[in-house]
Amino acid sequence: MKYLRLSSTNPYLNLAIEEYLFRNSDDDVFMLWQNEPTVVIGKNQNAFAELDLGFARREGIKVARRITGGGAVYHDLGNVNYTFISAGGGRTLDFAGLSQPILEALAERGLAARLSGRNDIELDGLKFSGNAQHAEGGRVLHHGTLLFNTDLSVLSRVLRPDSDKLQAKGIKSVRARVENLSPRLPDIRSADEFAAMIEDHIMRVHSPERIECPACDEIAALEGRNASDGWLFPERDFLSGYSTVKKRRYPFGSVAVSLDMVGERIKRANISGDFFGVRPLGELEELLSGALVNELEELLSLLPVGEYIHGMTEEELLALIRE
Numbered sequence: 201m202k203y204l205r206l207s208s209t210n211p212y213l214n215l216a217i218e219e220y221l222f223r224n225s226d227d228d229v230f231m232l233w234q235n236e237p238t239v240v241i242g243k244n245q246n247a248f249a250e251l252d253l254g255f256a257r258r259e260g261i262k263v264a265r266r267i268t269g270g271g272a273v274y275h276d277l278g279n280v281n282y283t284f285i286s287a288g289g290g291r292t293l294d295f296a297g298l299s300q301p302i303l304e305a306l307a308e309r310g311l312a313a314r315l316s317g318r319n320d321i322e323l324d325g326l327k328f329s330g331n332a333q334h335a336e337g338g339r340v341l342h343h344g345t346l347l348f349n350t351d352l353s354v355l356s357r358v359l360r361p362d363s364d365k366l367q368a369k370g371i372k373s374v375r376a377r378v379e380n381l382s383p384r385l386p387d388i389r390s391a392d393e394f395a396a397m398i399e400d401h402i403m404r405v406h407s408p409e410r411i412e413c414p415a416c417d418e419i420a421a422l423e424g425r426n427a428s429d430g431w432l433f434p435e436r437d438f439l440s441g442y443s444t445v446k447k448r449r450y451p452f453g454s455v456a457v458s459l460d461m462v463g464e465r466i467k468r469a470n471i472s473g474d475f476f477g478v479r480p481l482g483e484l485e486e487l488l489s490g491a492l493v494n495e496l497e498e499l500l501s502l503l504p505v506g507e508y509i510h511g512m513t514e515e516e517l518l519a520l521i522r523e
Contacts, residue, residue, distance in 0.1 A: 203408035205399065206233035209277065211240065211264040216422035217413060219267055222285050222334075222341045224418070230301075230408055231283040231343075232395050235275035238262040239358050242270040242332060244481055246437040246456075246472045252360050261358055265432050268332035268341060269476035269510070270319055270453075272359050278349035278380070280395045284342045293333045293476055293510060295319050298342035302329070305401035311384055318452065318476075326379040335478045346398070348391040349382040436470050436485075446523050452476070452511025457520055464493045476510040484508040496521060 202225070208214055214233050221229050239261055241247055247263060250272045256263060275281065284298045299315050306313045313329075316322040321329035321344070331344035355378065381394070388394050402408060425431050442458040453475030460468035469488040471481055484503070491499055500514035509517070 201228040201230055201406055201408035202411045203399075203402065204229065204231045204411050204413060205395075206231065206413060208413075209234055209236045210423075211235040211238040211262055211275065212426035213419075213423045214281075215240075215264060215266055215426050216419045218283055218285075218341070218343065219422055220414065220416070220419045222339060223337075225285070226287075228287065229283070229285040230402055230406070231281075231285075232399060233281045233283070234277055234279065234391065234395070235264075235281065236262065237274075237276045237354070238264050239272055239274050240264045240266055241272045242474055243267055243334075244269050244472055244477070245272060245474060247433055248437060249456075249472070250360060250474075252358050256358050259354065259358075261354070263432055264426060266332065266343075268334040268343065269474070270332035271330065271474035273330045273345050274350065274355040274358055275345065276350050276354070278347070278351065278382075278391050280346045280348060280391055280398065282344055282346060282398065284340075286340055286342075287338060288340060293335060293478070294340070295331055295333065295342070298333070298340070299331060299344065301402060301406070302344070302346070302398070304405070305398050306381075308401060309385060309397070311381070323379070323381070323384065327377055328379055328381050333476060346394070347378060347380045348385075348388075348394045349380050352378060352380065437472070442468070442470065446520050448520055448523075450475075450511065450516070452509070455509060455512065455517075455520065457517075459521070466491050466493070471509070473509075475512070477508045478510065479504070479507040481508055493522070 206214055214235060218231060239251055239256060241250055243266060282302060296315055299321060303313055311323060313321050313323045319331040320327045328347040329344050334341045388397060443461045445456060445458045447456040453473055455473040455475060458470040459466050466488050469485045471485055496518055500518055503514060505512055505514045505517050
């Protein structure tokens with residue numbers, strides 16, 4: 201295993217380095233990194249629906265989009281991000297296995313944290329870590345947040361999750377659900393010291409080789425893409441022109457299907473949400489576009505729907521479209 205601690209707090213660069221190592225390194229990699237105030241959305245999310253963009257703009261909070269699925273998270277310098285990149289990623293996602301080293305590091309300090317739901321890590325029922333994954337080419341990218349002393353008042357203002365998501369968890373607000381770890385670790389004075397604690401555990405238990413931060417034209421290109429409006433706010437997220445929007449919350453995440461209909465034919469389809477998947481969602485949207493509604497049952501029966509929307513069956517997608 202290789203180990204890299206990033207000194208940059210630029211979210212567009214940090215996400216570029218992470219993606220470059222995922223796509224170009226054959227090694228297992230562990231990373232620790234931090235971002236200046238940034239809200240990071242999942243690859244399948246619509247920023248206009250998930251965030252208070254006006255608040256973000258006024259407060260100088262950057263908006264970034266990652267290549268993993270899942271929901272939006274808030275980063276600041278009181279939060280520590282971790283990444284595991286490893287072989288073995290196929291058509292499945294493994295949150296339990298790749299979260300385990302972090303759980304073990306916390307257990308050394310007497311914190312009995314656990315993986316909860318799809319992709320959260322909690323302590324006494326309160327969330328301090330959201331995790332996401334992407335699998336491709338036999339590799340898996342797993343990353344997560346670790347709230348140490350993040351400004352939770354800002355977090356609760358800039359994130360605007362669907363009310364159905366909060367109701368499904370039996371809570372009234374984002375703020376009521378999350379907590380920082382700093383009160384549980386009174387001898388650790390800063391997020392930097394907390395990162396050093398995680399690093400110490402990984403170095404002792406896994407003995408990774410330290411590496412330097414790579415620099416190349418490909419990383420620079422990825423950084424530019426990450427900061428571009430076309431990547432952050434793709435044309436597909438401007439929902440004007442869609443004649444119908446069907447949305448539902450499932451155990452595996454929220455799914456919204458926007459359809460531009462001409463009679464009984466789907467002219468254009470747009471699917472968004474905080475779900476995960478291992479195939480490009482655009483493929484599924486393209487396959488739906490042009491189909492007649494009465495042809496959908498046969499069409500979807502031939503597709504690996506669960507690889508586009510992890511956990512969803514073709515029957516569930518058909519029922520959502522027909523609502």
